[in-house]
Amino acid sequence: MATAPTLLGHNQLVRPRQPGSTARRRNLLFDVAGISPTLALYGAFLVVPTLFAVFLSFTNWDVIGPIKWAGFGNWSRFFSDPVAHHSLLVTFELAGLSWLAQTPLAMVLGIWVAGTQRYRAVYAAIYLVPLLLSTAGLSIMWEDLLFPQYGGLAWLGAHLHMAFLDHNWLGSQDLALFTIVVIIAWQFVPFHTLIFQAGRRAVPATLYDAATVDGATVRQAFWHVTLPQLRYSIVTSSTLVLVGSLTYFDIIYILTLGGPGDTTRVLAMDMYNTGFTETEFGYASVLATVLGLLGIAVAAALVRWTGFGSMEGGQEGIW
Amino acid sequence: MVATVPRRPTEGLGRPATAPRRRRAPAPTLSGVRGRSKAFRFASFLLGTLWLVVVLGPIYYMVLTSFRDSTQYLTANAWLPTGSLTLSSYTAMFHGSGIGTLLRNSAELAAGTIALVAALSLLAAYRIVRRGSRFSAVSFRVLLFGIAVPIQAIVIPLYFITTKLHIYDRMYGLVLVTATSLIPVAVLLMVNYLRLVPRELYDAMAVDGANQRTVFLSLVVPMARPVLAVVSIYAGLGAWNNFLLPLILTQSNNDMVLPLGLYRFATNSQYGINVPVVMAFVFFTMVPILVLYIGLRRQFVKGIGGFALR
Numbered sequence: 217m218a219t220a221p222t223l224l225g226h227n228q229l230v231r232p233r234q235p236g237s238t239a240r241r242r243n244l245l246f247d248v249a250g251i252s253p254t255l256a257l258y259g260a261f262l263v264v265p266t267l268f269a270v271f272l273s274f275t276n277w278d279v280i281g282p283i284k285w286a287g288f289g290n291w292s293r294f295f296s297d298p299v300a301h302h303s304l305l306v307t308f309e310l311a312g313l314s315w316l317a318q319t320p321l322a323m324v325l326g327i328w329v330a331g332t333q334r335y336r337a338v339y340a341a342i343y344l345v346p347l348l349l350s351t352a353g354l355s356i357m358w359e360d361l362l363f364p365q366y367g368g369l370a371w372l373g374a375h376l377h378m379a380f381l382d383h384n385w386l387g388s389q390d391l392a393l394f395t396i397v398v399i400i401a402w403q404f405v406p407f408h409t410l411i412f413q414a415g416r417r418a419v420p421a422t423l424y425d426a427a428t429v430d431g432a433t434v435r436q437a438f439w440h441v442t443l444p445q446l447r448y449s450i451v452t453s454s455t456l457v458l459v460g461s462l463t464y465f466d467i468i469y470i471l472t473l474g475g476p477g478d479t480t481r482v483l484a485m486d487m488y489n490t491g492f493t494e495t496e497f498g499y500a501s502v503l504a505t506v507l508g509l510l511g512i513a514v515a516a517a518l519v520r521w522t523g524f525g526s527m528e529g530g531q532e533g534i535w
Numbered sequence: 536m537v538a539t540v541p542r543r544p545t546e547g548l549g550r551p552a553t554a555p556r557r558r559r560a561p562a563p564t565l566s567g568v569r570g571r572s573k574a575f576r577f578a579s580f581l582l583g584t585l586w587l588v589v590v591l592g593p594i595y596y597m598v599l600t601s602f603r604d605s606t607q608y609l610t611a612n613a614w615l616p617t618g619s620l621t622l623s624s625y626t627a628m629f630h631g632s633g634i635g636t637l638l639r640n641s642a643e644l645a646a647g648t649i650a651l652v653a654a655l656s657l658l659a660a661y662r663i664v665r666r667g668s669r670f671s672a673v674s675f676r677v678l679l680f681g682i683a684v685p686i687q688a689i690v691i692p693l694y695f696i697t698t699k700l701h702i703y704d705r706m707y708g709l710v711l712v713t714a715t716s717l718i719p720v721a722v723l724l725m726v727n728y729l730r731l732v733p734r735e736l737y738d739a740m741a742v743d744g745a746n747q748r749t750v751f752l753s754l755v756v757p758m759a760r761p762v763l764a765v766v767s768i769y770a771g772l773g774a775w776n777n778f779l780l781p782l783i784l785t786q787s788n789n790d791m792v793l794p795l796g797l798y799r800f801a802t803n804s805q806y807g808i809n810v811p812v813v814m815a816f817v818f819f820t821m822v823p824i825l826v827l828y829i830g831l832r833r834q835f836v837k838g839i840g841g842f843a844l845r
Binding site for chain 1 (some may be wrong): 575579582583584586587589590591593594596597600608609612613614651655656658659661662663665667668670671674677678681682683684685687688689690691692693694695696711712714715716718719722747772775776777778779782783793794795797798801810813814817820821824825828832835836839840843844
């Protein structure tokens with residue numbers, strides 16, 4: 217692998233001598249001046265809200281009245297609440313199914329599209345289009361495509377004698393979650409394809425030359441060269457799929473509102489309902505905190521496994 | 536006077552940066568390994584093409600449907616442009632949806648977010664890369680943590696805080712919060728780029744007697760132009776397509792943005808029932824981004840990939 221600079225790239229360079237305390241103080245001054253505006257926004261709209269979410273989970277608040285301390289009341293309710301447990305279950309189902317639907321497919325497509333053939337670059341450019349669309353737009357597009365009886369899929373079913381295509385995809389208790397998984401995959405597989413494409417391009421050609429010299433078959437080269445070389449891409453992609461689907465909200469809000477019944481009511485949806493519909497913001501904050509902890513835990517695992525914080529990974533696919 | 540400013544930070548580092556139009560060394564393909572069969576190639580071609588159809592199919596259906604009227608929608612071939620196509624859905628959309636206000640609001644949100652994110656993250660990243668004090672190092676670590684916080688988990692406090700600050704249901708309030716949600720990744724992208732600038736350039740300018748302002752405006756800003764484009768696209772897409780934050784932080788029609796307006800339109804009992812008009816609306820919101828994408832594909836790839844591509 218080509219040597220890439222570490223995140224704070226001047227590590228390897230000689231650290232400049234600090235020419236006295238005046239210069240040091242001036243540097244500090246410039247740093248404060250340059251970074252403070254960013255930190256101010258970040259503090260006000262990210263750090264404070266994060267802490268405040270945890271605080272609110274120990275209170276009862278209905279927007280109109282004052283915020284009342286509730287101790288561990290909301291938390292003990294969470295641990296014995298079958299509704300919340302079901303939401304957690306659906307959330308994990310969505311995350312698992314999304315991983316299965318997205319990561320392997322994106323890996324195959326990414327490796328394929330990383331090839332040098334010109335038409336594959338065109339394919340890659342078109343693959344990206346779903347990422348340009350707003351979630352609201354593409355959800356509504358899919359809703360009408362899947363509409364029972366009148367939608368495009370139902371039309372195909374009726375005219376090509378493929379009756380299995382005509383279902384109430386979003387309105388059936390058995391199908392809704394799978395349909396949501398497919399729509400989410402349609403939106404995000406391109407993103408992960410991008411990750412694998414960059415990862416595959418960063419694999420040095422010499423490794424394949426060596427494999428050829430050793431008489432490796434295509435399959436052996438894949439298992440012993442490509443796959444191990446793609447491990448960072450695999451971990452990055454998997455983590456982002458998991459974090460993304462553990463906290464998923466938009467498509468579900470737009471298309472099913474958690475229904476039919478509670479079949480697609482993920483944790484984020486449950487949190488929204490509890491807070492903004494039933495105005496139980498204290499208990500909703502418990503759900504939000506759980507959501508945040510899940511996301512941060514998975515992201516922390518990413519940092520652990522890939523050394524993300526030190527940015528050892530190759531940069532060559534990108535800049 | 537000021538030292539000559541190289542166009543690319545990596546000049547002299549032996550690492551080609553973004554441009555001149557990087558024609559990468561051809562990526563090695565597995566075909567270098569003997570034994571790849573024609574059948575295998577064909578199978579992977581089929582899979583790639585199948586996915587292309589899956590990507591384009593729904594979009595094609597939407598565009599085709601948008602050129603029908605509500606009668607044809609029920610009777611005509613759903614996948615082939617048979618019968619007479621019409622623009623009536625588009626005229627209906629312009630009359631019934633208040634789309635002018637929505638467009639203006641979305642443009643405001645995107646422009647404000649881009650300006651704020653680009654300016655703040657460049658300034659911060661420059662100081663972080665200079666490594667002048669512990670303050671910048673600690674700030675960077677703190678900012679990176681923000682990438683891990685899912686925005687869904689903090690919408691309730693955001694609702695509370697914006698209400699208390701009287702910026703709830705205000706466009707600039709929405710801009711501030713949207714920008715903040717994008718800043719951590721933007722800073723990371725900027726830092727990753729600027730750290731490739733050789734320290735000697737700053738030092739040379741300092742020796743020439745340039746002050747901080749001059750260094751920033753005539754060295755950092757010009758050099759950061761490629762990454763500024765990428766960050767702007769990242770921020771612009773994040774703002775233009777955002778649904779959750781406008782849903783939580785705005786209420787009135789005056790401040791409604793496109794994705795939210797589209798959702799309300801499609802679920803409205805009067806208009807939503809007319810599928811071609813809804814499809815025209817969806818397609819209309821996509822067009823600006825698609826046009827930009829055709830012109831700026833490479834920057835889009837980096838902007839979309841964000842920190843995941845490294």
